[in-house]
Amino acid sequence: MKIKTRKAIAKRFKITKKGKIIARTANQDHFNSRESGNTTRQKRADKQITSGVKKSIRRQLAK
Numbered sequence: 001m002k003i004k005t006r007k008a009i010a011k012r013f014k015i016t017k018k019g020k021i022i023a024r025t026a027n028q029d030h031f032n033s034r035e036s037g038n039t040t041r042q043k044r045a046d047k048q049i050t051s052g053v054k055k056s057i058r059r060q061l062a063k
Helices: 007-012 037-044 051-061
Strands: 013-015 021-023
Touching (some): 007 013, 007 051, 021 051
C-alpha cells in the first residue's frame, strides 16, 4: 500500500529539484510594526530546513 501525503505538511514545505526542503518564515502575520526593517526584510525570504527534521518531513510528503 502506498504512503499517503500529509496535506498539512505539503502546504507548508516544498522540495526543490536538488532535494532541499524550503519553508516559509514563521511569525509574519501580524505584530510586525514593532520590528525593525531589517527583521521584516529577512522574514520575506523562505528558509531552508535543518538536517534534523528533514528525514521526517520527506517521509510525510511521500515523495
